[in-house]
Amino acid sequence: MSDSIKQKEQKHLNDVLAKVKFAKNEAIQKINRAEKDEDDINKNFYNDVRLKTSTYSGMMETSVSIRQQQQMLEERENSWKHATHEYDKLSKMEKRPYFARLDFEEEGEDKPETIYIGLGSFTDRPDHYLIYDWRAPISSIYYDSKIGKLTYKTPMGEQTVNVTLKRQFQIKDGKIDTIFDTDQVVGDQMLLDNLNGKSNTKMKSIVTTIQAEQNKIIRDTKSDLLFVQGAAGSGKTAAVLQRVAFLLYQYRGRLSSGQVILFSPNQLFNDYINQVLPELGEQNMVQMTYYQYSSLRVPKFKVETLSERFEEDNSDDAKLKKINQLKNSLDFFKGETAYTNHLNTEDMKFKNLKFQGDIFISKEKISEIYYSFNENYNLRNRLDATKERLIKMLNRRVKSEMKKPWVEQAVQDLSREQIQAVQRSHPDEFENADREFEFLARHIVIGALRRIRKQIVHARFLGINNQFVNFLRNVPNLINLDKFDLTKDEWNESVDESIARMKNGHVSMADVSAYLYLFDRISGKRPKTDIKYLFIDEVQDYTAFQMAFLKFTFPRARFTLLGDLNQAIFTHENSHSLLQELSTMFDPEKTNVVQLTKSYRSTEQITDFTKYILTEGSQIESFAREGDKPVVNVVNNHDEAIDKLVERIDADKQKHDTTAIVVKNLAEAKTLSKQLDDKNVKNTLIQTENQRLVTGTLVIPAYLAKGLEFDSVVMFNGDEEHFGDEADRQLVYTICTRAMHELTIIAKKQLSHLFDAVPDNLYDLQ
Numbered sequence: 001m002s003d004s005i006k007q008k009e010q011k012h013l014n015d016v017l018a019k020v021k022f023a024k025n026e027a028i029q030k031i032n033r034a035e036k037d038e039d040d041i042n043k044n045f046y047n048d049v050r051l052k053t054s055t056y057s058g059m060m061e062t063s064v065s066i067r068q069q070q071q072m073l074e075e076r077e078n079s080w081k082h083a084t085h086e087y088d089k090l091s092k093m094e095k096r097p098y099f100a101r102l103d104f105e106e107e108g109e110d111k112p113e114t115i116y117i118g119l120g121s122f123t124d125r126p127d128h129y130l131i132y133d134w135r136a137p138i139s140s141i142y143y144d145s146k147i148g149k150l151t152y153k154t155p156m157g158e159q160t161v162n163v164t165l166k167r168q169f170q171i172k173d174g175k176i177d178t179i180f181d182t183d184q185v186v187g188d189q190m191l192l193d194n195l196n197g198k199s200n201t202k203m204k205s206i207v208t209t210i211q212a213e214q215n216k217i218i219r220d221t222k223s224d225l226l227f228v229q230g231a232a233g234s235g236k237t238a239a240v241l242q243r244v245a246f247l248l249y250q251y252r253g254r255l256s257s258g259q260v261i262l263f264s265p266n267q268l269f270n271d272y273i274n275q276v277l278p279e280l281g282e283q284n285m286v287q288m289t290y291y292q293y294s295s296l297r298v299p300k301f302k303v304e305t306l307s308e309r310f311e312e313d314n315s316d317d318a319k320l321k322k323i324n325q326l327k328n329s330l331d332f333f334k335g336e337t338a339y340t341n342h343l344n345t346e347d348m349k350f351k352n353l354k355f356q357g358d359i360f361i362s363k364e365k366i367s368e369i370y371y372s373f374n375e376n377y378n379l380r381n382r383l384d385a386t387k388e389r390l391i392k393m394l395n396r397r398v399k400s401e402m403k404k405p406w407v408e409q410a411v412q413d414l415s416r417e418q419i420q421a422v423q424r425s426h427p428d429e430f431e432n433a434d435r436e437f438e439f440l441a442r443h444i445v446i447g448a449l450r451r452i453r454k455q456i457v458h459a460r461f462l463g464i465n466n467q468f469v470n471f472l473r474n475v476p477n478l479i480n481l482d483k484f485d486l487t488k489d490e491w492n493e494s495v496d497e498s499i500a501r502m503k504n505g506h507v508s509m510a511d512v513s514a515y516l517y518l519f520d521r522i523s524g525k526r527p528k529t530d531i532k533y534l535f536i537d538e539v540q541d542y543t544a545f546q547m548a549f550l551k552f553t554f555p556r557a558r559f560t561l562l563g564d565l566n567q568a569i570f571t572h573e574n575s576h577s578l579l580q581e582l583s584t585m586f587d588p589e590k591t592n593v594v595q596l597t598k599s600y601r602s603t604e605q606i607t608d609f610t611k612y613i614l615t616e617g618s619q620i621e622s623f624a625r626e627g628d629k630p631v632v633n634v635v636n637n638h639d640e641a642i643d644k645l646v647e648r649i650d651a652d653k654q655k656h657d658t659t660a661i662v663v664k665n666l667a668e669a670k671t672l673s674k675q676l677d678d679k680n681v682k683n684t685l686i687q688t689e690n691q692r693l694v695t696g697t698l699v700i701p702a703y704l705a706k707g708l709e710f711d712s713v714v715m716f717n718g719d720e721e722h723f724g725d726e727a728d729r730q731l732v733y734t735i736c737t738r739a740m741h742e743l744t745i746i747a748k749k750q751l752s753h754l755f756d757a758v759p760d761n762l763y764d765l766q
C-alpha cells in the first residue's frame, strides 16, 4: 500500500479520533452533572419534600412531592446510565474506531459514497455517520460482496450499489498498522493474521473477518428453525455469538438479552465464550447447560452428571443402549403426550392430605373432585378447580376442628404474652368469655392448617413420582416396543431400575426430561413465552425427546441449532435421525438448513488429516494456513509413551501457550496427570466443568474438551486398545479437531484402526 494512501487514511483517522475524544469529554461532563444532580437531590431531600402528615390532603401533598423527587432521581439515574454506556463505547472506539472502509455508488445517484465500519456507530451530528455499526444493513455489503455490483437488504427493500473499493485496516491504539485493499469477500490476509494467533482461555469476536456464509447465519431474521450443520472449527459458535449481538441490535428496544437463551455443552464452554458479547458492547444472554436446567428443576434428585452420562453411553450394555434409544426418541415424547392427555379422564395419582398424622382429605376424595369437572376442562384448569374446592373444604373444616379437644387444650396452654399478641388483631372488647375462646381457637386452628393450605396451593397432593412410574409401566401400551427391538420383560426390568435409582435419590439423564415433561403437563405449568430466541450449541448431543421438550417449554422462541453430526459423542448413530425428526417439529417453510464446510480453526495440514477420520469427511475444506504435519508416535509401552509426551510438552513450551492432552475419560485423565506430576511436569487436570480454563499444559477428558480449542493437542492412548471400537470414531474426530496449530497422536503398540483411511503422506510417523 502506498505511503500517501496510508498518510491520507491516518489523517482521516486522526480527524475521527479527535471527534471521538470530544464526544467522550461531553460524556464525562454528562456523567459528572448527573452525579452532582443526584447528590444535590439526595442532600436537599428533606428541604424539598413538604412533610405534612396531620391531614389527609397534607398526606396526599407529601406523597406527591416524594414521588416528584423520586422521578427526578430516576431521570438523573437514566441519564447517568446512558452517558456511562456512551463513555464505555467511546473509550473502546478511541483504540480502534473502525476496521473497514467501503466506497460505492448507489443506483440513481452519481456521487460516490465512502463509509467506515466499526464495532459501533458514531455520528458527530444527527444522521451524519462517521462510523457505521457492523450490524447496520449497509455494512452487510462488506461481508457479502466482492468489488462490483450487488444488492443488499434495507428496511425499505433491496438496494443496488456498485462497490468500487473495499479496504481493511488494522489499527492499534489509534495508529494504522496495516491497510489491505481487497477484491475478495473478506480478504484472506486479515483472516490468516487472526487465525495465526495463539489460543486463548476466552473466545474472541470475529467481527472483522466474518465470512459470507457465516454472515447468512448471523443475519437470518426469517427462520423459526435455523439449523447450522458445520464441520469442526467452521465457526458455528463464533457465528452464533455474533448472531446474538446482531439480533439485539436489529430488534433493539424490543428484544433484551434476558429473552435470549443459549444451551451450551458444559460449564467450561460457557466460561470460554462469555467475553464475546461484552466485547461487542452487548450484555450476555442467559447461558446454561441442559444439565443445569434440568437439575435446578428437580432439587430432590441428583441428575446424572456429564461424566456419568459419558461412561454410561460408552458402556457395552446393548440392552441399556436400546432402552435409551427408546427414551430419547420422539415416539417416547408422543407416547407421553398421549398418556398425559388420557389423564384428563382417568388414572391421575394423588396423595392423602394429612393433618396431625391422620388423613385429612383422602386421595380418593381428591380424585373424585378432580374428575367431577366435565370433559371441557384441561389438565391445568382441572387442577386449579380442584385446588379451589379443596381450599373451600379446608375453610369449612375450620369450624368443626375448633370444637376438638386438642384446640381447647392449646388455648389453655397459651401464655399471657401469646394471648396479648393474638388479641392485638382484635381491638374491641369481647362480649363474653365464649367469644374470646372462639377467637383464640380460630386463630390456633387456622395456624395449624396453614401447612395444608400451602400443600393445596402448591399441589403437593399430586403424586408425581407415582405418576411417573405409572407412565413408565404403561409404555408398552403406548409405544410399539418392537420398533426398538425391546421385549416387554426388558422394558419392565428397566422400569425397576429407574424406580430403584429414584428411591436412591438419583435420576438418569434419559429419565429426567420425561419426568419434567410429565410434571409440567399435569401441574399445568405455563410455558415460558418470554424467551424469544433459543440457541443450542452442539445439538448433535441432544435427543429428539429433549428437543421436543424444549419446544414445548419455549413455544414462542425461534430456534437456532448448531451442530456437527460427526461429533456426536453422546447420541452416536441417533444424531443422524435428529435432523429428520426436527423437521417434523417445525414448519418446513420456516426452516433453514445451512452447511458450513470450511474449517478455520486448524492448519491446512491438520484439517486434511482429520477429515479422513470420518467416513464421510470428503466435503470438509481446509483453510489455507500452513503448519506442521500431524505427528503419530507408535511406542512399545506406557513408559515410552510418557517419555514422548514429556518431549512434546517441552517442545511446545517454546512455541505455544497451551497444550491440551486429551484422553478418553476422567479416570485416564487423573492417572495421567498424576504420572506427569511424578515426573515434575507441571500440568492442570481439568476434571469438572466448573473449573476455569488456564493456559499451560492441560490434561482433559474428551467430553469436557467439546467446543474448545488449543494451540497444540496431544491425543494420548490413540491406540487400538483404547479406541478400538467403531463407535469411537466421532469421539476421535472431536479430540483431533481441537488442535489449532499442532496435533500429536501417541499410541501404544498399534495405532487405532480409526486412522486407517488417513493417507501416509499426511502425517509424520515417528
Ligand SMILES: Nc1ncnc2c1ncn2[C@@H]1O[C@H](COP(=O)(O)OP(=O)(O)OP(=O)(O)O)[C@@H](O)[C@H]1O
Pocket (backbone or CB within 6 Å): 191, 194, 195, 204, 206, 209, 210, 211, 214, 230, 231, 232, 233, 234, 235, 236, 237, 238, 239, 564, 567, 600, 601, 706, 707, 708, 709, 737
Ligand atoms: N470468520 C472468522 N474469522 C476469524 N476467525 C474465525 C472465523 N470463523 C471461525 N473462526 C475461528 O475458528 C475457530 C473455530 O470456531 P468455532 O469454535 O466457532 O467453530 P465450531 O464450528 O463451533 O467448532 P466445533 O464444532 O469444532 O466446536 C475459532 O477460533 C474462531 O474464532
